[in-house]
Amino acid sequence: MVQRLLVGETLSLDLVNTEWxxxxxxxxxxxxxxxxxxxxxxxxxDPESERLDALLASRRAIRECLDEPGDAADAALNDVLSHGHERVLMVEGRPEKAIETDPGWYAAWSAAFAYTTLLATQPDRVRQCAHPDCVLYFFDTSRNGGRRWHSMETCGARTKSARHYRRQVSVEKATDPR
Structure with a gap:
């Protein structure tokens, strides 16, 4: 089995990050x-009660919203969200949330709903890794909101190393007497 690159993000971003x-x-x-x-x-x-095709539809819809926001992306996400809803019930004098979904759509709907919640709270903290070859997304939890890479150890280091190499080559060309 393939080892995932980035885990520990929000449910919706972890789903999108199953492709890299x-x-x-x-x-x-x-x-x-x-x-x-x-x-x-x-x-x-529960894998036995979930539908993989539903989860893949949710992943495509969320990625479309991230990569190409617009009416088509909204429609794709709304299609996934149409397979469930959240409501509030009173139970023993206290409000409790109840989620109801179509059979097999609980995981897919939950990821799509988590994405809408993320957008409603801190949309400016959802970022794509700044490395030009990386397709991963992350939720920026840095204090100043300046995080650029999904991982400093991988993409951040590669980007800085490439920048250093380009500077070195440029300096060598500038000092070459030929």
Whole structure:
């Protein structure tokens, strides 16, 4: 099974980040049925009662909202959201939220709903990694909101290393007597 690059983000971003590019080739963590079951379990969903096609539809819709926001992206996300709803009930004198979804859509709907919640609270903190070859998204939790890479150890280091290399080559060309 393929090892995921970035985990620990919000549910919606962790779902989107099940696709990435590695050595120039696209990788889809959910393409393996066993990996999909792991993803469902990791987030508290029962793989036996969830539909992978629904989860993939949610991932496509969220990614479309991130990559190409607009009417088509809104429609795709709304389609996923139409498979469930959240309501408030009074239970023993206290309000409690109840989620109802179509069979097999609980994980997909939850990820889409989590994305809308993220947008409603701090949309400016949802970022794509600044490395030009990276497709991962993250929620910027830095104090000043200036985080640029999903990981300083991978993309951040690669970007800084490439910048240093370009400077060195430029200096060598400038000082070459030929």
């Amino acid at each position: 590019v590695e050595h120039g080739a696209p990788v889809d963590f959910l393409a393996d049925a066993d990996a999909a079951d792991v993803w469902f379990r990791d987030y508290g969903f």
